[in-house]
Amino acid sequence: xxxxxxSGGGLVQPGGxxxxxxAASGFTLDYSAIGWFRQAPGKEREGVSCISSSGGSxxxxxxxxxxxxxxxxxxxxxxxxxxxxxxxxxxxxxxxxGNSDCSGYMGAPxxxxxxxxxxxxxxxx
Numbered sequence: 233x234x235x236x237x238x239s240g241g242g243l244v245q246p247g248g249x250x251x252x253x254x255a256a257s258g259f260t261l262d263y264s265a266i267g268w269f270r271q272a273p274g275k276e277r278e279g280v281s282c283i284s285s286s287g288g289s290x291x292x293x294x295x296x297x298x299x300x301x302x303x304x305x306x307x308x309x310x311x312x313x314x315x316x317x318x319x320x321x322x323x324x325x326x327x328x329x330g331n332s333d334c335s336g337y338m339g340a341p342x343x344x345x346x347x348x349x350x351x352x353x354x355x356x357x
Contacts, residue, residue: 235259236266236328241351244318248355252313254328254348261285261304261330266311267337267344268302270324270353277341280326282334283311291334296322318355325350 240252254266267282281302282291290302301314311328329344336343 236330236346236348238326238328238348238351241326241353243354243356245357246318246320246355248318249314249316250318250353251315252326252328252351252353254311254313256309260306261309261311262306263332264330265332265334265337266302266304267329267331267334267341268311268313269327269329269337269341269344270322271327272324275324277327279337279339279341281313282337284334289334291337293338315353318353320355323353323355325352327351 235257237255237257263285265284268280269277270280271277280293283302287304299317304311327350328348330346331344
């Protein structure tokens with residue numbers, strides 16, 4: 233089973249930037265779409281962004297469009313989420329997960345499997 237290991241995250245002021253990383257352990261990411269999800273306290277897990285296995289297709293939730301950028305480096309077996317212009321409402325635990333494609337990342341996050349361990353992002357002054 234694909235295992236994903238996350239890094240990045242932390243505390244940042246509003247308007248700041250962070251980059252999250254999602255690296256595969258022991259398996260290649262070449263054939264997996266990777267989604268980023270987040271869950272704020274008391275809220276359901278929601279899709280943030282997704283990238284196809286080739287990297288040729290990317291998707292973003294309306295709430296992050298224009299601020300977040302997803303990318304992948306298959307040579308490094310890693311997917312990134314660059315988060316700019318962060319807002320307090322972006323505060324959440326962020327997760328990456330894999331699937332065959334991105335079709336379910338918005339409406340059916342748990343159609344994805346092999347979840348990363350989660351990383352906390354706090355946007356606060």
